[in-house]
Amino acid sequence: MIVRNIIGTKQIRQILTVKPSDTIKTATEILAKNRIGAVIVSGDGEIVDGILSERDIVRALGTVGAGVLTSRVDELMTSSVIGCHPDDTANSVMEKMSEGRFRHMPVIENNRMVGVISIGDVVKARITEIQQENSALTGMIANSW
Numbered sequence: 555m556i557v558r559n560i561i562g563t564k565q566i567r568q569i570l571t572v573k574p575s576d577t578i579k580t581a582t583e584i585l586a587k588n589r590i591g592a593v594i595v596s597g598d599g600e601i602v603d604g605i606l607s608e609r610d611i612v613r614a615l616g617t618v619g620a621g622v623l624t625s626r627v628d629e630l631m632t633s634s635v636i637g638c639h640p641d642d643t644a645n646s647v648m649e650k651m652s653e654g655r656f657r658h659m660p661v662i663e664n665n666r667m668v669g670v671i672s673i674g675d676v677v678k679a680r681i682t683e684i685q686q687e688n689s690a691l692t693g694m695i696a697n698s699w
Contacts, residue, residue, distance in 0.1 A: 567669065599667075645680075647676050
C-alpha cells in the first residue's frame with residue numbers, strides 16, 4: 555500500500571490550513587469543526603510552514619493558560635515538519651510517525667502539499683491490505699485441496 559492510494563480512499567480530501575498569523579482560537583475552531591487532530595500551517599496553502607496539533611495547544615494551555623488563545627499560530631506550531639511522498643509505502647510512513655512520535659504528516663509532491671495523512675489513515679489502510687492478503691491466501695489454500 556502506498557500513500558497515493560491512502561489519500562485516494564480518504565473521505566475528506568480537502569487540505570485544511572491556517573496561516574502563521576492566525577490566532578490559536580481560529581485554529582482550535584477549525585480543529586473542532588472538522589473533528590481533526592492537527593492542522594497544517596501554510597501562508598499560501600501549498601507550502602508547509604509548520605503543523606499545529608491539539609497536543610501543542612493543550613500543552614500551551616497547561617503552561618500559559620487561556621490567554622494562549624490570542625497568540626499567533628506561528629508561536630506554537632512545530633516548524634520542523636516531516637513529510638512523505640505519494641509513492642512512499644504505508645510501512646515507511648508508520649515507521650517515521652512512530653520514531654518521531656507524531657500522528658499527522660503532509661504529503662509532498664514537487665515541493666507542493668497534495669494531501670495530509672494521519673496514523674489512523676495509515677493503520678486503516680494496512681488493516682485493509684492485510685485482510686485482502688488473508689482472503690487471497692485463504693482462497694489459494696481452499697482451491698489447492
